[in-house]
Amino acid sequence: MLNKGFGNWIHRRRVKSADHPAVIHAGVSLSYAELAERINKLSDALRERGIGAGSRVAFLGANHAAFLETMFATTQLGAIFVPLNIRLAPRELNFALRDSGSELLIHVADLAADAQAASADSPVSQLLEVAMIPGQDSSYERALQAGSSEHKDVNVQLEDPAIILYTSGTTGTPKGAVLTHGNMTWNSYNVIVDYDITSKSVGLLIAPMFHVAALGMGALPVLLKGGTLVLQERFEPAAVLDAIQRYKITQLSGVPTTFQLLAEHENWAAADLSSLQMLTCGGSAVPLRVLEAYEERGLGFSGGYGMTETAPGTSMLQAAYSRPKMGSAGLPHFFTDIRIADGQGQALPAGEVGEILISGPNVIEEYWQRPEATEASFHEGGWFRSGDIGYLDSEGFLFISDRLKDMIISGGENIYPAEVEQAIMELPEIESVAVIGVPDDKWGEVPRAIVVLKPGSTLDESDIEGHLNGRLARYKIPRTSVFLNEFPRTASGKIRKSDLRKQFS
Known part of the structure; x- marks a missing residue:
C-alpha cells in the first residue's frame, strides 16, 4: 500500500475485525466494516469538494462518531485535520481557521451559529452540518452517502503532517502544533506497549477528542488494536457510572476532579465497576483521599505526563507505583526519552531540578507557520523544551515541580x-x-x-x-x-x- 499513515488504519482493521464494534455513540454502534465504509464515502465526498494532499479540513464539535470519520477520511487523502475547541469564542475559532488556512468546516448542528460566525472572513468556503444523532439526515450525511465506498490508496508517508492542534492559548496567541502521521503512530505504539491495550479493550471517552489526551491516549491506540470506543459528549457522573456497567468498560481516563466527582456521586456505592481494568489520571497528581476511595473498590491509578507537542505521551506511572512513587509522573514511555537540563540544555544529575526536555518519534518538529517559535522550542540535538521543570530520581522516575512560567x-x-x-x-x-x-x-x-x-x-x-x-x-x-x-x-x-x-x- 502507498498509504503509510494512520488515516489508513480503519481500512486495514476492517479485514481483521469486520464485525467487531468500533465506535458506540448515542446508542448507535458502528462495526469496523461499517466505519471503514463510511470513511471511504466521506473521503470521496471530500475529494469531490477539492480536498487533497495538504488541504486543511476543520471539525467543530464535541465527541461524535463524525469526528473520527472526518479525521480518518481527511488524513486518508493526505490532507490535514484541524480539530477545534468548542469552548472557544467565534473570534478565537476564526483565528484557528485563518491561521490554518482551513478550506472546509464540518460542525455539529448545535454549533451552527458559532460555525457560521467563525467562518466569516476566513478561507472556509464550504460547511457541512452533522446531526446530533449519528446517521440522521444532515448535509454531512447526504454528502457522505453520495460518495463512493471504493477505497483509494493515496501516497502518505509517516513524516507527512496529519493534524494541526492549537495550544490552549492560556498565554499569548495560540500556536498550531503540527502532528505528523509518525507522531501519532509512535505515540499509539507507546500507549499500547505501556498500557497493555488489547482488541478486547473497551474505552469510555469522556474528555473531548479535540484535546490531544483523549485523541492520542484514548481513541487512536484502541482503534489501532481493534478495541471499542464508547463516546460521551460531556462528563456527567451518573452517565459515566451507567456506561461502565452497560458496556463493560475496561478503561477510563480523566483528571483528578473527574474521579473525585464519580466517587462522591450517590450511585457510586451501588455501581458495578468489575469490568474496569485501567484508570489513567492526568493533569496533576491524584489527591490521597481520591486514591483511597478507588483502592477501597479494588482499583488503582496509572498516571502520566505529556503535552500537545508530544502527541501527547511523555511518561507513565504504573498503578503499582501509585503509592511507592506518589507524586511522580512515572518513567519515560517506551520509545521516548527524557532529560533534565540546565538553561543551556546540558543534562543534570539525578535529583537536580531543571527543565524537562523530551526526544522521540512522537515529538513534533514544528509549529504551523511559526519558525521563530519552532526554533525557540528546541535545544541542540532535537530535544524539545517542555517549559516544565522537574527532576529524575535515582531510578529514573520523573517528578514535575511546576511550569517555568508558574x-x-x-x-x-x-x-x-x-x-x-x-x-x-x-x-x-x-x-x-x-x-x-x-x-x-x-x-x-x-x-x-x-x-x-x-x-x-x-x-x-x-x-x-x-x-x-x-x-x-x-x-x-x-x-x-x-x-x-x-x-x-x-x-x-x-x-x-x-x-x-x-x-x-
Missing part, C-alpha cells in the same frame, strides 16, 4: 505551586486549589491560594495557614487566600492560571 520567586527562593497545592489538597474540605504569585514590596512575590470548597464545607484563611505550618517552609505558605465557587478551566479540565493571575494578582 514558578514563584519570593525573596530569591523558588516556590513551586504544585508542591503547595498538593499540601493544601490534604484538607478534606477543599475541592480544588491553585496557587499563584502576587506582587509584594518586600519579597518581590508571595504566594496566594485560590480555593474552591466542596459543597457544604466551611474553611477560612487561618485554617489553611494552620494546616501548612510545619508542613512547608514559611516562605512557601500563602499569605492570603481567595475563595471561589468554581475555576476557569481549559477543555482538558486544567485550571486557567493565567485568568486567575489577571483577576487576583
Whole structure:
C-alpha cells in the first residue's frame, strides 16, 4: 500500500475485525466494516469538494462518531485535520481557521451559529452540518452517502503532517502544533506497549477528542488494536457510572476532579465497576483521599505526563507505583526519552531540578507557520523544551515541580505551586486549589491560594495557614487566600492560571 499513515488504519482493521464494534455513540454502534465504509464515502465526498494532499479540513464539535470519520477520511487523502475547541469564542475559532488556512468546516448542528460566525472572513468556503444523532439526515450525511465506498490508496508517508492542534492559548496567541502521521503512530505504539491495550479493550471517552489526551491516549491506540470506543459528549457522573456497567468498560481516563466527582456521586456505592481494568489520571497528581476511595473498590491509578507537542505521551506511572512513587509522573514511555537540563540544555544529575526536555518519534518538529517559535522550542540535538521543570530520581522516575512560567520567586527562593497545592489538597474540605504569585514590596512575590470548597464545607484563611505550618517552609505558605465557587478551566479540565493571575494578582 502507498498509504503509510494512520488515516489508513480503519481500512486495514476492517479485514481483521469486520464485525467487531468500533465506535458506540448515542446508542448507535458502528462495526469496523461499517466505519471503514463510511470513511471511504466521506473521503470521496471530500475529494469531490477539492480536498487533497495538504488541504486543511476543520471539525467543530464535541465527541461524535463524525469526528473520527472526518479525521480518518481527511488524513486518508493526505490532507490535514484541524480539530477545534468548542469552548472557544467565534473570534478565537476564526483565528484557528485563518491561521490554518482551513478550506472546509464540518460542525455539529448545535454549533451552527458559532460555525457560521467563525467562518466569516476566513478561507472556509464550504460547511457541512452533522446531526446530533449519528446517521440522521444532515448535509454531512447526504454528502457522505453520495460518495463512493471504493477505497483509494493515496501516497502518505509517516513524516507527512496529519493534524494541526492549537495550544490552549492560556498565554499569548495560540500556536498550531503540527502532528505528523509518525507522531501519532509512535505515540499509539507507546500507549499500547505501556498500557497493555488489547482488541478486547473497551474505552469510555469522556474528555473531548479535540484535546490531544483523549485523541492520542484514548481513541487512536484502541482503534489501532481493534478495541471499542464508547463516546460521551460531556462528563456527567451518573452517565459515566451507567456506561461502565452497560458496556463493560475496561478503561477510563480523566483528571483528578473527574474521579473525585464519580466517587462522591450517590450511585457510586451501588455501581458495578468489575469490568474496569485501567484508570489513567492526568493533569496533576491524584489527591490521597481520591486514591483511597478507588483502592477501597479494588482499583488503582496509572498516571502520566505529556503535552500537545508530544502527541501527547511523555511518561507513565504504573498503578503499582501509585503509592511507592506518589507524586511522580512515572518513567519515560517506551520509545521516548527524557532529560533534565540546565538553561543551556546540558543534562543534570539525578535529583537536580531543571527543565524537562523530551526526544522521540512522537515529538513534533514544528509549529504551523511559526519558525521563530519552532526554533525557540528546541535545544541542540532535537530535544524539545517542555517549559516544565522537574527532576529524575535515582531510578529514573520523573517528578514535575511546576511550569517555568508558574514558578514563584519570593525573596530569591523558588516556590513551586504544585508542591503547595498538593499540601493544601490534604484538607478534606477543599475541592480544588491553585496557587499563584502576587506582587509584594518586600519579597518581590508571595504566594496566594485560590480555593474552591466542596459543597457544604466551611474553611477560612487561618485554617489553611494552620494546616501548612510545619508542613512547608514559611516562605512557601500563602499569605492570603481567595475563595471561589468554581475555576476557569481549559477543555482538558486544567485550571486557567493565567485568568486567575489577571483577576487576583
